[in-house]
Amino acid sequence: MHNGVYISAQNHAKSVLQLAKHSFINRKCQNLSNSNSPCDFWHLAKNISNNFISSSFPPLFHPDGTTAISFVSKAELSSQTFAKNSTLDDSGLVPPSPPPSDYFMSSIKIFS
Known part of the structure; x- marks a missing residue:
């Protein structure tokens, strides 16, 4: 019973967020199309580019003070x-091994 309520609430939250997202985008497009100033376009372009170049994940530092740069070193350090x-x-226990499987993946062929 609780699982159904959770799924219903989750679906409702997703639909509300999707509606808010579409409303926001439509409003931005409407404002941009009604504007005669190139400043509005460049402001929007700057905000969009900042979403792709800035990281919400803070820099990670190795014990020796150097910064973890590669994805592998960041994952290992994390x-x-x-x-x-x-x-x-x-208590020194080893995680359980996955159960054996009779399924075998076919060979992967890459064509260039």
Whole structure:
């Protein structure tokens, strides 16, 4: 019963967010099409480009003070930091192995 209520609430929230997003975009397009100033266009272009060039993920630093640059080093440093700060007592246990599967993936062929 609770699962159905959760899914219904989740779907409602998604539809409200989608409606708000479309309303916002339509309003921006309407404002831009009614404007005679190139400043409005460049303001919008700057806001859009900032979404792609700025990261919401802060820089990560290795213990020696150097900055993690590659995705791999960021992922490794994040996992090390998480493991170090974790309060979970695993008592040295190893995670369980996945069950065996009879499914085999066919060969992948790449054509250029």
